[in-house]
Amino acid sequence: MSSDDQALILEFVTESRDHLGHVESQLLQIEANGANIDVDLVNEVFRGIHSIKGAAGFLGLVTVNKLAHSLENVLGLIRTRELSPTTSMVEAMLKAADTLSELVNNVDASNEINVDEHLQILDAIASSDVLDITLDPVDFSVSPPSDEEKSDAVEAIDRKEEPVISGIVNAGATASPETSIRVQVGVLDSLMNLAGELVLGRNQLIQALNTDAHVGIEAVASRLDQVTTELQEAIMRTRMQPIGAVFSKFPRVVRDLSAKLGKQCDVIMDGKEVDVDKTILEAIGDPLTHLVRNSIDHGVERPDVRVAAGKPANGTIHLKAYHEAGKVRIDIADDGGGIYPEKLKKKAVEKGVVTAEQASRLTDREAIRLIFHPGFSTAEKITDVSGRGVGMDVVRTNIEKLGGTVDVDSTPGRGTTIQITLPLTLAIIPSLIIQSGEERFAIPQVNISELVRLRREEMAKRLDMVKSAEVLRLRGSLLPLVRLRDVLGFVAPSIATTSDDSQLTTNIIVVESGQQRFGIVVDALHDSEEIVVKPLGRHIKNAPCLSGATILGDGHVALILDVAGIAAHEQIRSTHDEVIASKGEELATGEADLQSVLLFTNHPREHFAVSMDVVARIERIRTDQIDAVGGQELVQYRQSSVPLLRLENLISARASEPQNWVYVIVFVISGKEVGLVAPRLEDIREVPTNVDTLTFQEVGVQGSLVLADQATRLIDLFKIAEKAHPEWFANRPKPLTEPGKAPVVLLAEDSNFFRKQVKSMIEEQGYVVFDCEDGLLAWNRLNEEKLEIDVVVTDIEMPNLNGFELCQRIKQSNHWGHVPVIALTSLAGASDMQRGMDVGIDDYQIKMDREKLLTSLHNFTGAKAGSNQRRLQPA
Incomplete structure (x- = not known):
C-alpha cells in the first residue's frame, strides 16, 4: 500500500469515528421518540452512515460498505416515515453500529470479518412486509474469569495495560490509537502568535548576551517567562477534550443493563462541555463505566420496590462534571436504596475485612468506605454483573494512578453518590x-x-x-x-551538616x-x-x-x-x-475553637496573620516583576493586572526590607483579585479564636494573639483594601439606616471572636442584629421573646444545638418556616452542603469573607428593606 493510500485510509478512519461517535446516542433518541419521528435527527444519522458507505466503497472496504448500506436502507425508510422505529428495530441498528465501529477500528482486517447475520436482520427490517422483528435478547453475560486470568489482569493493571478477560470484548484490543485530535482554530492562532513572541524573545536574549554588561537581560528573561507560561497553557488547551465524549456512551449502558436486570432507569448528564486532558479522558472511561453499572445493579431498586417505598418506578442515574479548585470533579449519583452502614459492618466482619471490635468503632462514613476494600462486595449473590469482589478497589487504584481521588457518600433509602476528583492534566503537574x-x-x-x-x-x-x-x-x-x-x-545526617x-x-x-x-x-x-x-x-x-x-x-x-x-x-x-x-x-478533654491562619512577617520583628478562609492563593514573585502605574503597584498575572497592597502604607507597620523575591497573598473583592505583599511566610497554623481585640485597635487590624512568645496581629484584608481603595466598594449595597425599617438578623455563633466580628460587619450596614452564643440559645430566644426576624445567620459546629439542627427547627416551625438561613462555615465539603440543603439551609458563606456575606444578606433582605416595619413583639 502506498503512502498516499495509507494517508487516505487514516483520514477515512478519523472521519468515520467522528460520524459514529454520536450514532449511539442518536439511535437511542430515535427509539425514545417512537412513532413521533424527528426527521432532522434521522437525517443526521443517515448522512453520517451514507458518508461512511461512500468512502468505504471508494477505498475497496467491501464489508464496511455492505453493512453501512444495509443500515442506511433502514434509516432511509424511517426518515420517509415508511417505518416506525421499535425497540427491537433500534436494537438491531445499535448492534450493527457497534460492529461497524469495530470494522472501522480494525480497518485493515475488515474485509475478512463476517457480518452476514447483521445484513440479514437489517434487510428483513427494510423489506416491505416485515415492519417489526423480534431479536434475541442482548447477551451481556460474562463467564467468571479463571485464577490465571485474574492474575494476568492484575499484572496488566500494574503495567497500566488493558486486561483481557474471557467473555469481555476489549472499548482498545483491536482499535488502533487515535493519530489525530481536533483543535479549535483560535487555539492554533494563539500558538502561532506565541511562537512569534518566543522568536522575538530569543533574538532579544541573544542580543543582550552579546553586550559586555548583558544589558536588559533581566527584562528579556521576564518576558520569556511570561511567554513560556502562556505557551504552556495554549499547548495544554490543544490536549483538552470535552468529557461528553465519555459520557455519551452511558445512555446505552443504562438502557441495556436496566433491561437485563428488569429495572427502569433514566440517565441525566450535566457538564458534558467540561474539558479534560486527552490522556485522562481515555483512562477514566472504564472506571466510570464500572461505577455506572454499580449504580444500576446495587443502587436502583426494581420498579415494584421503588413504588412500595413511595418513589417513582423509574430510577435516575445522574452524571455531573464540573471544575472545582483547579481540578475536575465527577459525581455519579443514584436515587436508589443507598448503603446501610450496619449491613456493611456485618458483612465486613463475616468476610474478615475488619474485626468485630474494629467494626463497632467505625463511624457510618468509615463503614461506607469499606466498599473500597479489596475483595469486598455488597452484592447479595454472585451474578455475571457483580458480586465477585473485584471492582471498587480496582476503580480506586486506577483513579489514584491518575493522581485523583474517589469517595462515596450515601443516605440509606435515598441514594448514593460517588465523587471522583481528577487533575486537569498529567503532562505538567x-x-x-x-x-x-x-x-x-x-x-x-x-x-x-x-x-x-x-x-x-x-x-x-x-x-x-x-x-x-x-x-x-x-x-x-x-x-x-x-x-x-x-x-x-x-542515613541520618551528622550534626555538623545540619542547619540550626x-x-x-x-x-x-x-x-x-x-x-x-x-x-x-x-x-x-x-x-x-x-x-x-x-x-x-x-x-x-x-x-x-x-x-x-x-x-x-x-x-x-x-x-x-x-x-x-x-x-x-x-x-x-x-x-x-x-x-x-x-x-x-x-481527645476527651477537647480543644478550644480554632481558626486556620497564614503567618507572615512584613519586617523581621513584626508578625502578622490573615485568615486562610479568605486567601484565594499564594504566589511567589520577583520584585522586578512589580510595576507602578499612577501610584498603584501591580503585578501582571495570566494576562491580567493584580493590584498590590503593602501593610506599611495602610497600618502602623515597619517597612519591609529590600529583597529579590516576595510572596503575594491573593484574595478576591467583588470578583477582582487583589494581592497583599508578604515578604516572608512563616507557617499555616490553627490558632485559638480568643483574640485580644483591645491592645491593637486600628482599622484593618482585627486583634492580636501571642504565638511562640510573639505578638501577632490579625489582619482584616477587606478593611485594608477598603482603606486603600474606597472606590472599589462604591457599588456595594447601600447601608440600611432608615429608622424603623432595618431588617433584623438573628446570629448564632459560639466563638466570641467570630460573633463580634460578624455582628460588627453586619451592623455597619444598618442591620439590627440579635446575637446568641449557641444554637439552643438562639432557638429559645426566638420562642421566648417572639422575635420577628428577616434572616438567620448561623455557625455549623456549636454545642447543644448545631446549625443543622437549628435550621431544621426553624424550617419546620409554622411561624418562622419562611425565614432564610445562611450558614457560616469554613470551606464546607459537598456532603455538609448536601445535608444543609436537606434541612433547608438557603446559602453557605465563609465566616471571614465580608463581601460575599453582605451580598448574601442583601439578596435575602434588600428587596424588602424599604418596607420592613416588623420589630419586637411583646412576649
Missing part, C-alpha cells in the same frame, strides 16, 4: 519541591492538604506515640505520621490519597514548581513510593513521590485503625 537528606523530591500539589511547621517547644505537646505509631495532634484529631528519611532508607533551623523546627506535609490522610515529615521545603513528568528508569521503576521523575530548573533530577504508594508501603490504613481506637480517650 504543579508540585511542591521538598528535601530529605541531600536529595530533593516533588510532591504533586493535588495530594497536599496543608503544611504544618512545629517549633521545638511545640513538639512535646503535638507529637505523640499511639500503639507504636507516631502521630500529630491536629485540630482535635490524631494524624498518622511517616518520616520520609525512614521510608526511603536515608532544621533542629528548631519540624516540617510536616499533610497529604491525602483517597480516604488516607497522613503527614510526611521532611527536612526542608523549597519552592512550588510546575514539573514535567518523566518515566522512571527500569532499575527503580518498581519502587513503590515513587511515580516518576522530573528535571528541576537548575538542571538537577528530582524524583516524584507517590503518596498512595507511601501509604500502602507504610500501612497507613492499619495505623489509622489503631489511632481510631484511642481517639476518644486521647
Whole structure:
C-alpha cells in the first residue's frame, strides 16, 4: 500500500469515528421518540452512515460498505416515515453500529470479518412486509474469569495495560490509537502568535548576551517567562477534550443493563462541555463505566420496590462534571436504596475485612468506605454483573494512578453518590519541591492538604506515640505520621551538616490519597514548581513510593513521590485503625475553637496573620516583576493586572526590607483579585479564636494573639483594601439606616471572636442584629421573646444545638418556616452542603469573607428593606 493510500485510509478512519461517535446516542433518541419521528435527527444519522458507505466503497472496504448500506436502507425508510422505529428495530441498528465501529477500528482486517447475520436482520427490517422483528435478547453475560486470568489482569493493571478477560470484548484490543485530535482554530492562532513572541524573545536574549554588561537581560528573561507560561497553557488547551465524549456512551449502558436486570432507569448528564486532558479522558472511561453499572445493579431498586417505598418506578442515574479548585470533579449519583452502614459492618466482619471490635468503632462514613476494600462486595449473590469482589478497589487504584481521588457518600433509602476528583492534566503537574537528606523530591500539589511547621517547644505537646505509631495532634484529631528519611532508607545526617533551623523546627506535609490522610515529615521545603513528568528508569521503576521523575530548573533530577504508594508501603490504613481506637480517650478533654491562619512577617520583628478562609492563593514573585502605574503597584498575572497592597502604607507597620523575591497573598473583592505583599511566610497554623481585640485597635487590624512568645496581629484584608481603595466598594449595597425599617438578623455563633466580628460587619450596614452564643440559645430566644426576624445567620459546629439542627427547627416551625438561613462555615465539603440543603439551609458563606456575606444578606433582605416595619413583639 502506498503512502498516499495509507494517508487516505487514516483520514477515512478519523472521519468515520467522528460520524459514529454520536450514532449511539442518536439511535437511542430515535427509539425514545417512537412513532413521533424527528426527521432532522434521522437525517443526521443517515448522512453520517451514507458518508461512511461512500468512502468505504471508494477505498475497496467491501464489508464496511455492505453493512453501512444495509443500515442506511433502514434509516432511509424511517426518515420517509415508511417505518416506525421499535425497540427491537433500534436494537438491531445499535448492534450493527457497534460492529461497524469495530470494522472501522480494525480497518485493515475488515474485509475478512463476517457480518452476514447483521445484513440479514437489517434487510428483513427494510423489506416491505416485515415492519417489526423480534431479536434475541442482548447477551451481556460474562463467564467468571479463571485464577490465571485474574492474575494476568492484575499484572496488566500494574503495567497500566488493558486486561483481557474471557467473555469481555476489549472499548482498545483491536482499535488502533487515535493519530489525530481536533483543535479549535483560535487555539492554533494563539500558538502561532506565541511562537512569534518566543522568536522575538530569543533574538532579544541573544542580543543582550552579546553586550559586555548583558544589558536588559533581566527584562528579556521576564518576558520569556511570561511567554513560556502562556505557551504552556495554549499547548495544554490543544490536549483538552470535552468529557461528553465519555459520557455519551452511558445512555446505552443504562438502557441495556436496566433491561437485563428488569429495572427502569433514566440517565441525566450535566457538564458534558467540561474539558479534560486527552490522556485522562481515555483512562477514566472504564472506571466510570464500572461505577455506572454499580449504580444500576446495587443502587436502583426494581420498579415494584421503588413504588412500595413511595418513589417513582423509574430510577435516575445522574452524571455531573464540573471544575472545582483547579481540578475536575465527577459525581455519579443514584436515587436508589443507598448503603446501610450496619449491613456493611456485618458483612465486613463475616468476610474478615475488619474485626468485630474494629467494626463497632467505625463511624457510618468509615463503614461506607469499606466498599473500597479489596475483595469486598455488597452484592447479595454472585451474578455475571457483580458480586465477585473485584471492582471498587480496582476503580480506586486506577483513579489514584491518575493522581485523583474517589469517595462515596450515601443516605440509606435515598441514594448514593460517588465523587471522583481528577487533575486537569498529567503532562505538567504543579508540585511542591521538598528535601530529605541531600536529595530533593516533588510532591504533586493535588495530594497536599496543608503544611504544618512545629517549633521545638511545640513538639512535646503535638507529637505523640499511639500503639507504636507516631502521630500529630491536629485540630482535635490524631494524624498518622511517616518520616520520609525512614521510608526511603536515608542515613541520618551528622550534626555538623545540619542547619540550626532544621533542629528548631519540624516540617510536616499533610497529604491525602483517597480516604488516607497522613503527614510526611521532611527536612526542608523549597519552592512550588510546575514539573514535567518523566518515566522512571527500569532499575527503580518498581519502587513503590515513587511515580516518576522530573528535571528541576537548575538542571538537577528530582524524583516524584507517590503518596498512595507511601501509604500502602507504610500501612497507613492499619495505623489509622489503631489511632481510631484511642481517639476518644486521647481527645476527651477537647480543644478550644480554632481558626486556620497564614503567618507572615512584613519586617523581621513584626508578625502578622490573615485568615486562610479568605486567601484565594499564594504566589511567589520577583520584585522586578512589580510595576507602578499612577501610584498603584501591580503585578501582571495570566494576562491580567493584580493590584498590590503593602501593610506599611495602610497600618502602623515597619517597612519591609529590600529583597529579590516576595510572596503575594491573593484574595478576591467583588470578583477582582487583589494581592497583599508578604515578604516572608512563616507557617499555616490553627490558632485559638480568643483574640485580644483591645491592645491593637486600628482599622484593618482585627486583634492580636501571642504565638511562640510573639505578638501577632490579625489582619482584616477587606478593611485594608477598603482603606486603600474606597472606590472599589462604591457599588456595594447601600447601608440600611432608615429608622424603623432595618431588617433584623438573628446570629448564632459560639466563638466570641467570630460573633463580634460578624455582628460588627453586619451592623455597619444598618442591620439590627440579635446575637446568641449557641444554637439552643438562639432557638429559645426566638420562642421566648417572639422575635420577628428577616434572616438567620448561623455557625455549623456549636454545642447543644448545631446549625443543622437549628435550621431544621426553624424550617419546620409554622411561624418562622419562611425565614432564610445562611450558614457560616469554613470551606464546607459537598456532603455538609448536601445535608444543609436537606434541612433547608438557603446559602453557605465563609465566616471571614465580608463581601460575599453582605451580598448574601442583601439578596435575602434588600428587596424588602424599604418596607420592613416588623420589630419586637411583646412576649
